[in-house]
Amino acid sequence: MTKKYLSWAIILWVLMASCTQERRESDPLQKVLQSENPDIKRVMDSLEQYEVQIRYTQIDRRNDSIFFSDYDFQVDVNNYFYPASTVKFPIAVLALERLRSIDSLNMNTRFYIEGDSVETTFANEMLKIFAVSDNDANNRLLEYLGQDAINLGLERKGVVPVRIAHRLGTHTEEVTTKPLIIYLNDSTTTTTKPSINSEPIPLVLNKVRKGSGYYEDDSLVKKPFDFGRKNYYPIQAQHGLLKRIIFPQNFIEKDRFDLNEEDRTFLLNAMQTLPKNLGYDPVEFYDGYCKYFMFGDTKDPIPDTIKIYNKIGFAYGTLTDCAYITDTKNKVEFMMTATILVNKDGIFNDDHYEYDQVGIPFLAALGREIYQLELHRKQ
Numbered sequence: 366m367t368k369k370y371l372s373w374a375i376i377l378w379v380l381m382a383s384c385t386q387e388r389r390e391s392d393p394l395q396k397v398l399q400s401e402n403p404d405i406k407r408v409m410d411s412l413e414q415y416e417v418q419i420r421y422t423q424i425d426r427r428n429d430s431i432f433f434s435d436y437d438f439q440v441d442v443n444n445y446f447y448p449a450s451t452v453k454f455p456i457a458v459l460a461l462e463r464l465r466s467i468d469s470l471n472m473n474t475r476f477y478i479e480g481d482s483v484e485t486t487f488a489n490e491m492l493k494i495f496a497v498s499d500n501d502a503n504n505r506l507l508e509y510l511g512q513d514a515i516n517l518g519l520e521r522k523g524v525v526p527v528r529i530a531h532r533l534g535t536h537t538e539e540v541t542t543k544p545l546i547i548y549l550n551d552s553t554t555t556t557t558k559p560s561i562n563s564e565p566i567p568l569v570l571n572k573v574r575k576g577s578g579y580y581e582d583d584s585l586v587k588k589p590f591d592f593g594r595k596n597y598y599p600i601q602a603q604h605g606l607l608k609r610i611i612f613p614q615n616f617i618e619k620d621r622f623d624l625n626e627e628d629r630t631f632l633l634n635a636m637q638t639l640p641k642n643l644g645y646d647p648v649e650f651y652d653g654y655c656k657y658f659m660f661g662d663t664k665d666p667i668p669d670t671i672k673i674y675n676k677i678g679f680a681y682g683t684l685t686d687c688a689y690i691t692d693t694k695n696k697v698e699f700m701m702t703a704t705i706l707v708n709k710d711g712i713f714n715d716d717h718y719e720y721d722q723v724g725i726p727f728l729a730a731l732g733r734e735i736y737q738l739e740l741h742r743k744q
Contacts, residue, residue: 393436398419417703417704419439445573449683451676471487491632492638496642497655498677500533519602526601540562567591568597575711637674653667657684659732661726675690698739701732
């Protein structure tokens with residue numbers, strides 16, 4: 366290499382290193398995570414224990430265009446975390462999409478699961494999914510779709526990687542769905558055919574085996590808990606779905622879900638609906654019950670000017686929130702998806718998780734810090 370080319374190579378390397386350093390120093394997420402807030406600092410001081418992953422998106426509007434700036438902290442599709450109820454979001458979206466493809470059905474169509482005494486509507490189940498994270502509501506929609514159709518539907522829209530393998534709140538691993546009895550009108554019903562879905566292949570990922578033990582049938586098994594056959598829905602996929610629903614115009618047609626304006630309006634309303642608006646007891650189901658960011662650690666009401674379009678999940682010591690937050694009064698908007706594991710004793714299925722002591726305070730404080738940053742950010 367000549368001296369001339371060597372000099373240019375050194376200059377290029379210096380410029381690239383400078384840009385990387387500038388990006389690191391200007392990363393707003395990194396600044397927030399360096400906060401002295403005790404609820405954030407406690408977690409940041411023991412990162413390996415809490416397995417935190419965060420993606421934060423700044424949103425800028427210029428004329429009719431919308432621009433995203435994504436900032437990540439420890440986001441890695443190869444590092445497994447249990448997604449819990451966050452999988453209910455894509456299931457609701459795909460149920461709406463399938464209903465739209467069938468002329469005789471819509472979100473207000475009544476149905477019940479064969480062998481189940483509960484008669485309901487698709488719209489009612491979706492509202493319960495977002496307002497109080499109802500497991501039975503999710504499972505009814507899964508019976509309607511089937512695991513294979515869910516996974517293929519997400520893959521076709523570019524929401525990857527993902528693997529939905531099982532129902533929630535039940536230990537059954539049945540891959541065959543149950544028939545739905547659907548009312549075409551007050552006197553006529555039709556029955557859906559069950560679908561036989563693929564057996565889940567064990568996941569090959571980092572951290573798919575967690576802890577030092579777990580309870581099974583009231584007995585302690587002294588070996589790591591294996592999540593290999595569980596659902597897999599990492600930060601990238603969750604955040605990608607959220608962007609497609611909130612800002613479909615930013616995606617090419619093949620990556621958008623086939624929802625009309627009525628479908629999307631209903632979905633957005635369901636995502637931000639508070640439990641009290643559906644008749645749930647506001648003492649037990651306070652505003653922040655399913656809104657971890659900003660309000661998860663308080664029972665104070667959420668101001669009317671702040672809307673949180675999100676889906677949370679909590680199970681096996683893992684807390685996750687995937688949200689688009691907007692404050693119409695102060696013209697603030699941002700997206701964030703974050704997960705944290707709070708299982709200090711390393712034992713699963715013992716119901717000893719630090720949800721209220723560590724996990725929810727961390728996510729709430731994180732949301733408030735990002736909100737304050739956005740409040741003062743020049744767009």
